[in-house]
Amino acid sequence: MRESHMRMTMLCPPPSSVTVPEQQTTSDRWFAALDQRMIHVGAERWHAHVVGIHGEGGELWIQIVPAHQPDRGVVVHCWHMQAIDEVIAALRTARVGSGQSMQIVETLRVM
Numbered sequence: 001m002r003e004s005h006m007r008m009t010m011l012c013p014p015p016s017s018v019t020v021p022e023q024q025t026t027s028d029r030w031f032a033a034l035d036q037r038m039i040h041v042g043a044e045r046w047h048a049h050v051v052g053i054h055g056e057g058g059e060l061w062i063q064i065v066p067a068h069q070p071d072r073g074v075v076v077h078c079w080h081m082q083a084i085d086e087v088i089a090a091l092r093t094a095r096v097g098s099g100q101s102m103q104i105v106e107t108l109r110v111m
Contacts, residue, residue, distance in 0.1 A: 026055060026060070026080045027053040027055065027060075030050070030053055030060065030062055030080075031050050031053060033084045034048055034050050034062065034064060034084075034087070035048065035049060035050040036048065036049070036067075037088070039066075039088070039091050039092060039096075040092060041091075041092050041093075041094070041095075041096070046066040046067070046068060046069075046096060047066065047067040047068070048064045048065075048066070048067075048091070049064065049065050049066070049067045049070065050062060050063070050064055051063045051064070051065055051070075051073070055080060058079055058080050058081070059077065059078070059079060059080070059108070060076075060077070060078050060079070060080050061075050061076070061077055062075065062076040062078070062087075063075050064076060064091070065096075066096050069096070072096055073096060073103070074091065074094045074096060074103045074104070074105045075103070075104050075105065076090065076091065076105045076107060077104060077105065077106050077107065077108060078090075078107040078108060079108060082107060082108075086107055087107050090105045090106075090107040091105065093105075
């Protein structure tokens with residue numbers, strides 16, 4: 001009985017040559033969590049547009065404007081590990097577009 005040999009073709013590169021994406025930064029995570037999110041304030045709704053994220057130590061300042069009113073907005077001051085739900089709750093109390101061009105929203109809590 002004659003043995004046949006088949007040649008295998010590799011369709012995928014070996015695991016050692018696969019590029020693994022870099023880990024997300026804190027700014028990346030916050031941007032993904034907040035940008036384009038619909039914010040409900042009573043009967044009003046607006047799409048959040050993150051225009052800047054700045055950090056120092058464990059604190060962040062996240063600049064957010066409504067997509068429909070980019071000259072108005074808020075700067076959220078929070079901890080980098082703070083729960084997103086706490087920041088969203090704080091955004092729901094902000095009076096975006098009411099007089100001031102930029103409002104500071106403090107969400108820091110004792111951690």
